[in-house]
Amino acid sequence: MCGIVGLFSAQRSVSADALQRATRALHHRGPDASREWLSASGRVGLGHARLSIIDLEHGHQPLSSRDGQLQVVVNGEFYDFERIRSDLEGRGHRFRTGSDSEIVLHLYEEYGAQCVQHLRGEFAFVLWDERRQLLLAARDRFGIKPLFYADFAGVLGLASEVKALLAAGMTARWDHQTFAQSTLLTAFAPDRSWFEGIQQLLPGHYLLVTARERRLVRYWDFDYAREGGERVLSEGECVEQVHAALDEAVRLRLRADVPVGCYLSGGIDSCAVIGLAARHSSKPVRAFNISFAEPEYDEQAIAREMAERCNAELVSVPITQANLAEGLADAVWHAEQPFPNAHAAAKFLLSRAVREHGYRVVLTGEGSDEVFAGYPHFRRDLLLAEARGQGAEGTQARLEALDRGNAVSRGLLMPEGQTLSVAHLQGVLGFVPAWMEAFASVGFKYQSILAPEFLASQRGRNAHLDVLDGLDVRGQLHARPPVHQSMYLWSKTMLPNYILSLLGDRMEMAHSVEGRLPFLDHPLVELVCSLPMSFKIRGLTEKYVLREAARPVLTRTVYERQKHPFLAPPSVAAPESPLHELLQTTLRGRALDRVPFFDRQRLLAVLDGWPQTPAAARPAVDALFLQVLTSCIVAERFGMS
Numbered sequence: 001m002c003g004i005v006g007l008f009s010a011q012r013s014v015s016a017d018a019l020q021r022a023t024r025a026l027h028h029r030g031p032d033a034s035r036e037w038l039s040a041s042g043r044v045g046l047g048h049a050r051l052s053i054i055d056l057e058h059g060h061q062p063l064s065s066r067d068g069q070l071q072v073v074v075n076g077e078f079y080d081f082e083r084i085r086s087d088l089e090g091r092g093h094r095f096r097t098g099s100d101s102e103i104v105l106h107l108y109e110e111y112g113a114q115c116v117q118h119l120r121g122e123f124a125f126v127l128w129d130e131r132r133q134l135l136l137a138a139r140d141r142f143g144i145k146p147l148f149y150a151d152f153a154g155v156l157g158l159a160s161e162v163k164a165l166l167a168a169g170m171t172a173r174w175d176h177q178t179f180a181q182s183t184l185l186t187a188f189a190p191d192r193s194w195f196e197g198i199q200q201l202l203p204g205h206y207l208l209v210t211a212r213e214r215r216l217v218r219y220w221d222f223d224y225a226r227e228g229g230e231r232v233l234s235e236g237e238c239v240e241q242v243h244a245a246l247d248e249a250v251r252l253r254l255r256a257d258v259p260v261g262c263y264l265s266g267g268i269d270s271c272a273v274i275g276l277a278a279r280h281s282s283k284p285v286r287a288f289n290i291s292f293a294e295p296e297y298d299e300q301a302i303a304r305e306m307a308e309r310c311n312a313e314l315v316s317v318p319i320t321q322a323n324l325a326e327g328l329a330d331a332v333w334h335a336e337q338p339f340p341n342a343h344a345a346a347k348f349l350l351s352r353a354v355r356e357h358g359y360r361v362v363l364t365g366e367g368s369d370e371v372f373a374g375y376p377h378f379r380r381d382l383l384l385a386e387a388r389g390q391g392a393e394g395t396q397a398r399l400e401a402l403d404r405g406n407a408v409s410r411g412l413l414m415p416e417g418q419t420l421s422v423a424h425l426q427g428v429l430g431f432v433p434a435w436m437e438a439f440a441s442v443g444f445k446y447q448s449i450l451a452p453e454f455l456a457s458q459r460g461r462n463a464h465l466d467v468l469d470g471l472d473v474r475g476q477l478h479a480r481p482p483v484h485q486s487m488y489l490w491s492k493t494m495l496p497n498y499i500l501s502l503l504g505d506r507m508e509m510a511h512s513v514e515g516r517l518p519f520l521d522h523p524l525v526e527l528v529c530s531l532p533m534s535f536k537i538r539g540l541t542e543k544y545v546l547r548e549a550a551r552p553v554l555t556r557t558v559y560e561r562q563k564h565p566f567l568a569p570p571s572v573a574a575p576e577s578p579l580h581e582l583l584q585t586t587l588r589g590r591a592l593d594r595v596p597f598f599d600r601q602r603l604l605a606v607l608d609g610w611p612q613t614p615a616a617a618r619p620a621v622d623a624l625f626l627q628v629l630t631s632c633i634v635a636e637r638f639g640m641s
Contacts, residue, residue, distance in 0.1 A: 275553025
């Protein structure tokens with residue numbers, strides 16, 4: 001992976017210095033080379049910070065077409081590119097490098113902006129067409145790779161991270177609407193960022209820009225099958241097709257000119273990936289695992305058993321509360337956003353260990369829960385839908401069993417306590433997705449610590465409708481089963497804005513590590529989207545078809561294990577925690593002054609009342625305080641005004 005920058009002005013020359021500053025700000029994403037290009041008119045500039053993975057010697061960017069009319073900078077990997085390249089060569093195209101990125105230039109010459117339909121992988125790119133005076137920017141289908149854009153000083157700037165746009169001249173200010181959505185809904189619209197005036201290019205979209213117009217075009221979406229229109233397959237056929245699709249996705253992602261490792265937890269996702277990877281590798285795969293001292297959060301023993309099963313070399317990275325405190329501020333700077341759990345800092349430390357062991361590519365299990373309905377809240381959605389549709393007996397007992405089996409998720413991913421109003425969701429969707437109900441319970445707790453002035457400024461707005469208004473509710477949710485609707489909404493908000501960014505790209509690229517995600521191979525996703533819900537959730541068993549498809553490479557422990565979310569142990573509000581002292585200093589000092597959303601006295605009252613907080617409510621309250629603490633770090637590190 002790499003870091004990319006694009007500057008475009010319809011009227012004047014862009015600043016070469018600003019372009020260079022922006023590119024240098026992404027050095028951590030691409031420490032191997034840094035280059036910039038300016039058009040002859042001076043109105044277009046492209047910058048690239050390179051992390052060398054394929055064609056280490058000749059793949060430097062920006063890449064240009066033979067006639068010099070096209071220039072492109074790419075962040076990402078394109079899989080199966082050798083086949084695409086061979087096909088293009090058969091049509092007369094001649095390549096200048098062995099880089100996978102070069103196929104974008106030649107596909108564009110053949111198909112124009114529709115070239116994105118032929119790309120397979122995780123990517124963001126910016127291309128300039130001199131002949132047509134056209135800028136094309138595109139982002140992969142799921143939002144694995146980031147791409148931000150903003151208008152400032154007569155220039156359109158695009159970059160892999162916000163900090164590059166700030167280096168180019170943008171001013172850092174809080175986006176109040178994003179803050180409202182993230183605190184009252186705990187999820188925000190996929191085109192927003194935490195910085196005023198800076199947007200994200202939507203996943204599955206491309207942007208066309210000329211001197212006279214700007215168009216945003218959707219080229220892909222999940223397109224779940226309508227009720228009754230699901231693909232008809234026997235269980236055996238379904239398992240076989242999912243196994244084949246996942247196996248191909250893993251095999252393609254092992255292609256690199258550097259060693260490839262794997263992240264390994266105790267979950268079925270990473271275990272399936274490493275099990276299949278081992279079958280395609282001539283040498284033992286190196287696996288990297290996070291270990292916590294707290295037993296209910298630690299999966300080291302299960303990961304070690306799985307590593308032995310597939311003859312992998314396991315590197316276990318112990319993470320202590322002191323480690324989390326030490327890595328928190330840097331993790332926030334790379335994330336460019338606040339967060340409610342220290343698992344982001346844990347991933348930051350894990351990727352650092354990966355790099356220290358000489359690896360720059362890892363396969364990860366992210367995306368599986370979204371594709372195969374792995375989260376407990378999706379099972380809650382199904383149980384409630386069955387109860388509404390058939391008056392299912394024993395639903396309450398099954399809900400209680402689900403709640404007991406997911407104590408770690410209670411108050412975070414599962415509802416707990418009183419909630420904000422979800423009436424608008426009920427009105428638009430006809431039901432309330434369980435994850436949105438859970439987040440509404442978190443939002444209710446947030447209300448108690450928000451500044452009255454901020455709450456007053458949001459009166460009359462509805463965070464749920466603000467998010468739904470930006471989505472194709474009619475086209476993508478109508479006539480779909482409730483669980484698929486819930487999955488779609490999660491995948492359009494939490495997947496790109498949290499899972500793939502905070503726990504994926506940003507923590508990995510902080511140490512120049514490229515994460516590759518087999519579960520978000522779009523042919524696999526399209527297959528699973530077409531399947532009935534019974535292949536995803538069966539009874540209280542999540543990811544049923546994946547479980548069966550991966551069974552040959554799994555240990556019995558992993559095969560029989562229920563989903564366990566990746567979370568760091570809550571600690572920030574506990575007086576004995578290393579993070580607690582930092583929290584106390586922050587709440588009682590000047591740092592909170594840069595975050596105009598919280599009420600200091602209310603915060604201190606909640607913190608002082610921690611000993612009386614019921615055990616069931618503590619994870620959510622702890623998450624609330626970490627969100628406050630990391631908000632203060634964002635404000636300080638970025639000089640927010």
